[in-house]
Amino acid sequence: MSEEKYINALIHSTSPYLLQHAHNPVSWQEWSPEALERAKKEDKPIIVSIGYSSCHWCHVMEKESFEDTAVARLMNENFINIKVDREERPDVDQIYMDAVQAMGLNGGWPLNVFLTPDQKPFYGGTYFPKPGWTNLLTNVADAFENNREKIDQSAEGFTERLRLKESEKYKLEGDDHKLSNSEMNLAFANLGQKFDRIDGGVDKAPKFPMPSVWQFLATYYHQNEKESALKHLVFTLEKIADGGIYDHVGGGFARYSTDAEWHVPHFEKMLYDNGQLLTLYAIGYKLTQNKKFKEVILETVEWLEREMLDQSGGFYSALDADSEGEEGKFYVWSEAEIKELAGEDLHLIADYYDVSSAGNWEGKNVLRIVKEEEKLMKKFDLTEEAFSKKIKSFKTKALEKRNDRIRPGLDNKIIAGWNGLTLSGLSESYQAINDDSILTLAKQNASFIKDQLIKNGQLNRFPDKELEGFLEDYAAVIQGFIKYYETTFDWEYLEQAKVLLRRTDEAFYDETENLYFFTSDASESLIARKKELFDNVIPSSNSLMAWNLVHLGTHFYDEELINKGKSMIAQVSDLLVQEPEYMSNWAATALELSNSFAEVVIVGEDFEAYGKQLNRQFIPNKIVTGAREERASPLFEYKSAIDEKTTIYVCYDKSCKRPVHTIEEAIEQME
Numbered sequence: 001m002s003e004e005k006y007i008n009a010l011i012h013s014t015s016p017y018l019l020q021h022a023h024n025p026v027s028w029q030e031w032s033p034e035a036l037e038r039a040k041k042e043d044k045p046i047i048v049s050i051g052y053s054s055c056h057w058c059h060v061m062e063k064e065s066f067e068d069t070a071v072a073r074l075m076n077e078n079f080i081n082i083k084v085d086r087e088e089r090p091d092v093d094q095i096y097m098d099a100v101q102a103m104g105l106n107g108g109w110p111l112n113v114f115l116t117p118d119q120k121p122f123y124g125g126t127y128f129p130k131p132g133w134t135n136l137l138t139n140v141a142d143a144f145e146n147n148r149e150k151i152d153q154s155a156e157g158f159t160e161r162l163r164l165k166e167s168e169k170y171k172l173e174g175d176d177h178k179l180s181n182s183e184m185n186l187a188f189a190n191l192g193q194k195f196d197r198i199d200g201g202v203d204k205a206p207k208f209p210m211p212s213v214w215q216f217l218a219t220y221y222h223q224n225e226k227e228s229a230l231k232h233l234v235f236t237l238e239k240i241a242d243g244g245i246y247d248h249v250g251g252g253f254a255r256y257s258t259d260a261e262w263h264v265p266h267f268e269k270m271l272y273d274n275g276q277l278l279t280l281y282a283i284g285y286k287l288t289q290n291k292k293f294k295e296v297i298l299e300t301v302e303w304l305e306r307e308m309l310d311q312s313g314g315f316y317s318a319l320d321a322d323s324e325g326e327e328g329k330f331y332v333w334s335e336a337e338i339k340e341l342a343g344e345d346l347h348l349i350a351d352y353y354d355v356s357s358a359g360n361w362e363g364k365n366v367l368r369i370v371k372e373e374e375k376l377m378k379k380f381d382l383t384e385e386a387f388s389k390k391i392k393s394f395k396t397k398a399l400e401k402r403n404d405r406i407r408p409g410l411d412n413k414i415i416a417g418w419n420g421l422t423l424s425g426l427s428e429s430y431q432a433i434n435d436d437s438i439l440t441l442a443k444q445n446a447s448f449i450k451d452q453l454i455k456n457g458q459l460n461r462f463p464d465k466e467l468e469g470f471l472e473d474y475a476a477v478i479q480g481f482i483k484y485y486e487t488t489f490d491w492e493y494l495e496q497a498k499v500l501l502r503r504t505d506e507a508f509y510d511e512t513e514n515l516y517f518f519t520s521d522a523s524e525s526l527i528a529r530k531k532e533l534f535d536n537v538i539p540s541s542n543s544l545m546a547w548n549l550v551h552l553g554t555h556f557y558d559e560e561l562i563n564k565g566k567s568m569i570a571q572v573s574d575l576l577v578q579e580p581e582y583m584s585n586w587a588a589t590a591l592e593l594s595n596s597f598a599e600v601v602i603v604g605e606d607f608e609a610y611g612k613q614l615n616r617q618f619i620p621n622k623i624v625t626g627a628r629e630e631r632a633s634p635l636f637e638y639k640s641a642i643d644e645k646t647t648i649y650v651c652y653d654k655s656c657k658r659p660v661h662t663i664e665e666a667i668e669q670m671e
Helices: 016-020 035-042 056-066 069-078 088-100 132-147 146-164 166-170 179-192 212-225 226-240 271-288 289-309 334-355 371-377 384-402 415-432 436-453 471-488 491-507 543-553 558-571 573-578 586-593 607-615 665-668
Strands: 047-050 080-085 111-117 119-125 598-603 620-627 647-650
Touching: 016 080, 035 080, 035 620, 047 088, 056 069, 056 132, 056 371, 069 132, 069 647, 080 647, 088 111, 088 119, 088 146, 088 665, 132 146, 132 289, 166 607, 179 212, 179 226, 179 573, 179 586, 179 607, 212 226, 212 598, 226 271, 226 289, 271 289, 271 415, 289 415, 289 436, 334 384, 371 384, 415 436, 436 471, 471 491, 471 543, 471 620, 471 665, 491 543, 543 558, 543 620, 558 573, 558 586, 573 586, 598 607, 598 665, 607 620, 647 665
Parallel strands: 047 080, 598 620
Antiparallel strands: 047 111, 111 119, 598 647
């Protein structure tokens, strides 16, 4: 087992994940020109092992294999061993994840890939138990020694596949095709075939929340008034909020559930999930006024402020799944603990949260809601107010009790893109419920991003490193700034969004494919320069950019930006209809453009109050801007308050309807 006497080169890292491996007997190195040059000089194959600090199976493989001196000896003698934090280097992770999938293997983390000395992949996989890992190391070392020609040939083949352009790989058409209503209906129907009608979400396990899928449903409902879309959206949001994937004591969501019922989470909490889920539940609340959604928003924001907020205003990356060497130990409960907290309300709390002496997971209880509140109120003869009071009292006591436990590890990296997603979530949440504490957090976060991550028009991925952001950082921050501007009408942030968009066009855009590279032209040159196309747990950076181009282009009457966004969507239209689950963010933006796209300008003394009122509605196919008086912006040209009353202009393609003085009239014009 690992002892303190072992110290490798990772001891100089700032990454919490890499520091976790700094005392392994494996001679780990960071991804660097020096490590890659050493592989060439010694003519050794490279092991690239990629993970992140809150990854449970990364911890398991470390304990089983990387802390074992015999395994370490095998690795050190035959390989150059490189550890990569996927959150620091998503560009490296993206290339070798694609490579493993091209090998016909499932992707995931830890990701362990074998490369030739010139970085070309020839074999890989995810988690390997110790015996399998030891055998693989022996076989790969032998093959590299005795069958080098075959390995080089295989690596060359995989590398060529990695270098294929997206247009070649997916037969993208560079036309101006506009998706018709019938095509969008087909996309919805194709997605609907995968719905889980019993437990919500899509019909498979493990289950990820996949926020962009459900945002597509919200937009589809808004555009088509299809009740089945709203029904499954609300059903899914309720099921997720009731499940063990949601932290009923402290707020916030775990990364996914291991089962189809949202019951047992993979307990780590990621900032990017929670930022997006704030947006999703805010949209859900705008559409339904469901009090459960409001509660989820408030509790998740409280968790963010309590456990994830740096004093700078930035948010940390993740909380580990494990504490004291056990997955989920911080979050689960015995019946005895619940009895101590609930007292005379034990039967009510146990019924509500599915608590039993046997437990509902490995002898312990993952809190989840399995019974309807109305039925429990009737059973225990409680009014709604009395019931809510008892549940809130229990949650307060449980949180205090849990705070005495040894906490899961915190990954305190502050990542630009994930903060951008969270800024969007906070902005949407404030729009939905107008809670001032949420606005305060959003202001702090927006200011942090602007002041500490943007230098000379360039976005850094981290505040403490001179590493330019990747496209996912730019795309999420630009969207966050647009949404924050439309929430506060603080013009500086819309201007900043424009500055960042200019940088992406200069350094990331590929004119030959009308898509953006994941890395800037100033980034380290790797064996392939990738483009992110498919929406997953996080929407693809290109789909976010298409949204940004359309919305920011409309704000500034910039036809070139708008047309570029429309063209990006047009060329993925066939994929969008065929695979809506993995093109859902593209599909939502396509839906916004399928009907008229509104330009809403509010001018006058009460512009902020009017903006708040409008933003409580879910109207995705619009931009909104406001000021006390005419601003030096094309949207405000020839628009002013009429008769000294705050005035709203609803315009379509630069042609305006009759000016009105109430939000109700403006919404009627948009309908």
